[in-house]
Amino acid sequence: MSEPVKLTDASAYESFLDKYDTFLIDCDGVIWHGNNVLPNLREALSVLRKKGKKLLFVSNNSATSRKGYLKKFKKLNIEIHDGEVFGSAYASAYYIKNVLKFPKEKKVYVVGDVGIIEELESEGIRYAGANEDSNFDTSNWDYANIKQDPEVGAVLCGFDIHVNYLKYAKAFTYLNSNPECLFFLTNDDPTFPANGTVYPGGGAIAAPLITALGRNPDGIFGKPNKPMLDCIIQHLNLNPERTCMIGDRLDTDILFGTNGGLGTLFVLTGVNKEQDILAKDARIIPDYYMASLGDFSIL
């Protein structure tokens, strides 16, 4: 494994940028923290655009659809265009439709938020669950209310702030009663960053199903897993050698790039720190790293 190259001045930035045509860019911890855009980020992205680079914003957050992301970019006054966002909810819908060729008469039971629903709708995939099961009235509860449903051909689980026992019991029953029902996660991040700390993420939300079923999912779409990258490469017809993943998390963003044969640029504005890649026992090493993506704004 070779040493990561630290980018610290304009000439290093220029020769780095010359190596790639396309940049896959993580959002949280790289271009913003929550609703706060990082310093010089808008200007740095303009530099990349002026150099003719193709940009794709890649997020594991399944609670927001591409449409939702476009809104957020606009609200934060960051230049964005249709087709420049790829989240794990869209990756899931894209994969289920185009790779899995999910039967039209079947439906997907969703433990998740509006982002997943919007993306399944955009791909014309039938679904159940999500919002319709968010209000769980336990006052007349009877386990016999949960019926098997042969129309459910897959369970898709992502981050869900409205998660409840009804959703877990239904998803479990569909999977447990029908060995042909597929089990997918939008992503498996154990936590996600917010408010200067972390909270249970999509991988935590899915854990009760994995524990109760005693088996792993049939597919996990988000970083660092391969399906999302396969979707992106197929969708945008990318050359991996001329593509670089930019991110703040070693175990999702950088591993995703490394697993996919992309270049990798690690930035120090998020979850992981410089010591995490310089430690003797570091396992995930980026090709390049720099203090902040905003530093490209000096070019």
Add this chain to the structure above:
Amino acid sequence: MSEPVKLTDASAYESFLDKYDTFLIDCDGVIWHGNNVLPNLREALSVLRKKGKKLLFVSNNSATSRKGYLKKFKKLNIEIHDGEVFGSAYASAYYIKNVLKFPKEKKVYVVGDVGIIEELESEGIRYAGANEDSNFDTSNWDYANIKQDPEVGAVLCGFDIHVNYLKYAKAFTYLNSNPECLFFLTNDDPTFPANGTVYPGGGAIAAPLITALGRNPDGIFGKPNKPMLDCIIQHLNLNPERTCMIGDRLDTDILFGTNGGLGTLFVLTGVNKEQDILAKDARIIPDYYMASLGDFSIL
């Protein structure tokens, strides 16, 4: 490992019963299925009582307190006396109070149902969570609402039909922000039986915390784990050699007995079947087994 002895007639029943003074008896799948008492069960328990045996009903179900169990036995017209029920909720409260000697000024944050609350109250342990966080209004949600609380000295998680993201986020935050905060599960059953099938159990409910924290609990009280047995033996001053665990689940009941040096009697009225103990690769073997505990009624 010796072959299990199948009990099939009155003389085998008599010589088995002569070996033990105390019987720890699992409830669901042994004496009832849900609200249906198994055939001849009342009569079989009377036989044991007439022979002067001490009975203790031992359940992993943390949703019901000892008080709640007494009510259920009475409703189902099964003879029961104070002190004859020991559930994982009580084992948790007993352990936290008497073994851990939990500081009086600290409180336990509960992800769980009324059974846990009733048992913590009975032991005079301060608590938070449970019912008070069951109604989670996400309309004005802000992660910043979740504050660290230095008064929370432990998180106790059990089965919770009202589980929601607020409870997970709070429990996670208390544990993640304070390395001295202890993490306990009432039990870790991945599923529990109901309605002729199974549903996600207490172990599934706890899984998001384990996944998000990236660590195992500091203690798990219910069968097959040791703390519940330690509490029972200490509480009742039992001689393990003269005590027999009767249950329908190999991986909880029988393993619990085996781990604790008790005799074990496996009954075929529940989750596991005869082939599970006779298979060549069987790992958990009871000392004795019989068709149904109700068969003792012929004595």
